[in-house]
Amino acid sequence: MAIGAGILRVPKEAKKGEIVKVQMVITHPMEPGTRKDPQTGQLIPAYHLTKLELFFNDKLVSVIDMGGGVSANPFIGITLKVEESGTVKISYEDNKGGKWEKTAEISVV
Amino acid sequence: MDRRRFLLLSALGIAGLTFVPGIFRPSFASSKLEEDIQKRLGVSLSQIKESADVKLQAPTIAESGANVPVSVESDIPVEKVDSLWIFVDNNPSPWIADVKFTPMNGKVYFATRIKMGQTSNVRAILKLKDGSFLMAAKEVKVTVGGCG
Numbered sequence: 001m002a003i004g005a006g007i008l009r010v011p012k013e014a015k016k017g018e019i020v021k022v023q024m025v026i027t028h029p030m031e032p033g034t035r036k037d038p039q040t041g042q043l044i045p046a047y048h049l050t051k052l053e054l055f056f057n058d059k060l061v062s063v064i065d066m067g068g069g070v071s072a073n074p075f076i077g078i079t080l081k082v083e084e085s086g087t088v089k090i091s092y093e094d095n096k097g098g099k100w101e102k103t104a105e106i107s108v109v
Numbered sequence: 110m111d112r113r114r115f116l117l118l119s120a121l122g123i124a125g126l127t128f129v130p131g132i133f134r135p136s137f138a139s140s141k142l143e144e145d146i147q148k149r150l151g152v153s154l155s156q157i158k159e160s161a162d163v164k165l166q167a168p169t170i171a172e173s174g175a176n177v178p179v180s181v182e183s184d185i186p187v188e189k190v191d192s193l194w195i196f197v198d199n200n201p202s203p204w205i206a207d208v209k210f211t212p213m214n215g216k217v218y219f220a221t222r223i224k225m226g227q228t229s230n231v232r233a234i235l236k237l238k239d240g241s242f243l244m245a246a247k248e249v250k251v252t253v254g255g256c257g
């Protein structure tokens with residue numbers, strides 16, 4: 001998958017007031033900038049996600065700041081309290097200016 | 110930095126620490142970690158209390174340091190919690206990630222996978238809205254490092 005492609009997983013349905021898990025995996029090399037290329041001895045430049053924001057119906061739920069210490073192709077799990085049907089959106093960016101978004105729907109039953 | 114200079118500097122660093130009373134602690138605390146915590150949290154590590162209210166889950170032994178699953182949970186109501194930090198003591202850069210919570214999260218929960226260069230303590234530090242800090246730490250043994 002291309003760098004920045006993400007998978008966002010939420011339950012399709014939830015009860016009102018239920019706390020659901022929001023899980024995501026994003027394709028990214030997450031180079032910390034401290035590793036050396038074993039062949040050339042040159043530092044591999046940093047290339048990692050810096051920030052991920054979680055929205056529900058365009059209201060900001062959580063902000064996650066991260067560095068190169070998070071594993072390649074980062075997995076993140078966090079919770080969300082669902083009071084109404086709506087759209088979960090994650091928006092994330094890396095240190096080279098890449099910016100992506102991903103959405104998923106939850107309906108209250 | 111070459112090996113010789115690194116050894117000299119670290120020797121100097123350790124010597125310096127032993128001569129300043131009160132700063133030196135025989136525990137796992139490394140100065141890089143303390144620097145990072147001071148910079149990002151604005152308090153020193155010694156001011157942060159360990160608490161059983163923060164539940165940190167991590168493997169006791171990790172096969173690969175490149176991918177260590179870590180999750181943090183707490184029964185403290187999310188309304189009282191401001192944010193969460195994750196640190197690894199012995200990594201080249203100890204700071205891993207931080208999370209800002211809002212009441213819309215419903216509860217305090219965060220899971221991710223982290224890199225670890227070597228066997229080290231993993232720390233989760235919660236900041237409460239009243240300004241206090243709570244910490245949980247767990248040692249993870251790493252057989253193959255994931256930072257180089």
